[in-house]
Amino acid sequence: GQNIDQPTEMTATEGAIVQINCTYQTSGFNGLFWYQQHAGEAPTFLSYNVLDGLEEKGRFSSFLSRSKGYSYLLLKELQMKDSASYLCAAFDNTDKLIFGTGTRLQVFP
Amino acid sequence: DSGVTQTPKHLITATGQRVTLRCSPRSGDLSVYWYQQSLDQGLQFLIQYYNGEERAKGNILERFSAQQFPDLHSELNLSSLELGDSALYFCASSVSGTGYEQYFGPGTRLTVT
Secondary structure: OOEEEOOOEEEEEOOOOEEEEEEEEOOOOOOEEEEEEOOOOOOEEEEEEOOOEEEEEOOEEEEEEOOOOEEEEEEOOOOHHHOEEEEEEEEOOOOOEEEOOOEEEEEEO | OOOOEEEOOEEEEOOOOOEEEEEEOOOOOOEEEEEEEOOOOOEEEEEEEEOOEEEEEOOOOOOEEEEEOOOOOEEEEEOOOOHHHOEEEEEEEEOOOOOOOOEEOOOEEEEEO
């Protein structure tokens, strides 16, 4: 079956670093996406990994290990506005995006 | 603003009714995707259209149908509505049919009473 697992909730302090993990199991694999979604709003694209390794983009980095079916999103220098849900999504072999239920991150001052 | 528009923003209707949700993709995008997001569930892929043709189908109920018109806007029709259909419905668009870099619209919040 197809399954994406990520923690339901996480909390962190402003200025800190937080790592959100995601494991996936899909019928084939064509890449891993991370989206940010503020409550009641549309998801916005953060990152895409298809090869193993770390992709860095400003304060956000994303890592992928295809052999382990594992990815993480690293958020540095946390700001209050980073409080949101972070959605992990894997592309299966029919080019469908399979989403996890999301990790709700709360950043405290 | 992603450039994807959806109407209406909110919709309240009764069980058994039928509604139509509308989506206009970003200029130049040929693919439209529909997703359902319920309270405790992740985004569930429903269906994709590419340049007017159905491209991929997800967990879409038989009571639901969609189409993409020649001007590339899309409509999602939900009929015989049930309480469990209450959810946020998102439309996304992308340039190609392969689904990379999908841009999401603001969503339509459907409440079935």
